Amino acid sequence: xxxxxxxxxxxxxxxxxxxxxxxxxxxxxxxxxxxxxxxxxxxxxxxxxxxxxxxxxxxxxxxxxxxxxxxxxxxxxxxxxxxxxxxxxxxxxxxxxxxxxx
Amino acid sequence: xxxxxxxxxxxxxxxxxxxxxxxxxxxxxxxxxxxxxxxxxxxxxxxxxxxxxxxxxxxxxxxxxxxxxxxxxxxxxxxxxxxxxxxxxxxxxxxxxxxxxxxxxxxxxxxxxxxxxxxxxxxxxxxxxxxxxxxxxxxxxxxxxxxxxxxxxxxxxxxxxxxxxxxx
Numbered sequence: 001x002x003x004x005x006x007x008x009x010x011x012x013x014x015x016x017x018x019x020x021x022x023x024x025x026x027x028x029x030x031x032x033x034x035x036x037x038x039x040x041x042x043x044x045x046x047x048x049x050x051x052x053x054x055x056x057x058x059x060x061x062x063x064x065x066x067x068x069x070x071x072x073x074x075x076x077x078x079x080x081x082x083x084x085x086x087x088x089x090x091x092x093x094x095x096x097x098x099x100x101x102x
Numbered sequence: 103x104x105x106x107x108x109x110x111x112x113x114x115x116x117x118x119x120x121x122x123x124x125x126x127x128x129x130x131x132x133x134x135x136x137x138x139x140x141x142x143x144x145x146x147x148x149x150x151x152x153x154x155x156x157x158x159x160x161x162x163x164x165x166x167x168x169x170x171x172x173x174x175x176x177x178x179x180x181x182x183x184x185x186x187x188x189x190x191x192x193x194x195x196x197x198x199x200x201x202x203x204x205x206x207x208x209x210x211x212x213x214x215x216x217x218x219x220x221x222x223x224x225x226x227x228x229x230x231x232x233x234x235x236x237x238x239x240x241x242x243x244x245x246x247x248x249x250x251x252x253x254x255x256x257x258x259x260x261x262x263x264x265x266x267x268x269x270x
Contacts, residue, residue, distance in 0.1 A: 003107055004106070004107045004110045005216070005219065005220055006219040006220065007212060007216040007219045007220075008110065008114075009151075010212055010219065011209070011212060012114050012117065012118070012147075014205070014208055014209065014212065015118055015121075016117060016118065016121055016140075018201060018204070018205050019118070019121040019122060019124075019125060020121070020125075021201050021204070022125060022197070022198065022201050023124070023125035025193075025194075025197035025198075025200075025201065026125075026190045026191060026193075026194040026197050026198065027125060027189065027190060027191070028184075028187070028188065028189060028190065028191050029130060029181075029184055029189070031130050031133075031172065031175065031176055031179070031181075032124075032125065032130060032133050034172070035124060035125075035133055035134065035137050035172060036124070036125055038137065038141075038164070038168065039121050039124065039125075039137070039140065042140065042141065042144045042164075045144065045156075045160075046144060046147060049147075049148055049151050049153050049156060050151060052151075052153065053151040053152055053153065058235040058236055058238075058239045059239060059243070059244075061153050061155070061156050061232075061236055061239075062236060062239045062240055062243075062244050064153075064156055065156065065159065065236070065240070066244075066247060066251055068159060068160070068163055068164070069251045069254065069255060070251075070254070071164075071168065072163060072167065072168060072255070072258070073254050073255055073257075073258035074258075075168045075171055075172070076171065076258045076259065076261075076262040077258050077261045077262055077265065079171055079172070079174075079175045079262070080261065080262035080263075080264075080265030080266045081265055082175060082179065083175065083178065083179065083265070083266045084265050084266065086179045086180075087268075091184075092179055092181065092184050093184060093187065094191065095191050095192070
């Protein structure tokens with residue numbers, strides 16, 4: 001095993017980001033799409049904290065806290081939308097929600 | 103130093119394994135459980151990077167808050183019907199191709215520039231009192247963004263309540 005350098009954290013972050021993007025683009029279930037967005041947020045946080053530790057600067061960790069706040073707000077509003085959607089359309093599949101599709 | 107590296111690889115395996123299982127499971131509850139695995143792996147990685155406060159926030163907020171919210175909605179919305187249907191949409195081949203192209207590009211440039219990320223060895227002095235340092239930064243340099251974040255949370259609370267209400 002090669003010793004861990006900052007680029008290892010970048011590659012890990014890239015892999016997690018990719019998994020999240022694949023989840024967003026290929027799944028049909030809206031809830032799993034939202035879960036994949038959380039994976040993307042976590043990939044960003046890994047990058048921020050890795051560089052914060054590398055530069056010995058605390059700003060990266062402060063930004064990570066702001067990212068977590070945005071993730072919490074996004075999850076609350078997104079899940080509210082899903083509940084309203086399920087009440088009106090009785091489906092959670094993203095490709096069946098095509099009211100505005102021409 | 104070897105143990106330090108060893109833990110990185112263990113945590114990376116937990117994070118990526120949990121992530122892959124999260125997006126491939128048919129049952130949404132299983133997805134949420136594997137999301138917890140990924141999030142705890144990321145919390146471990148924060149501890150590994152000496153960000154103790156952020157590791158605690160990750161466990162409290164993500165594992166204790168957001169995941170429970172997800173599970174709550176999964177239980178509220180009837181997913182038995184959706185679990186029996188097709189799980190991937192019709193454009194999955196095209197989407198996977200685009201993502202693999204993106205990964206190849208980003209991976210290539212990261213690999214090409216891998217030496218430019220090796221900065222001077224961090225001193226670790228600044229990160230000694232982690233919580234105190236974050237508090238000083240949050241209430242000093244980033245006071246205005248902190249207030250805006252609190253406003254964002256207020257708006258999100260009102261939005262979620264309005265959205266989930268039967269009649270306004």
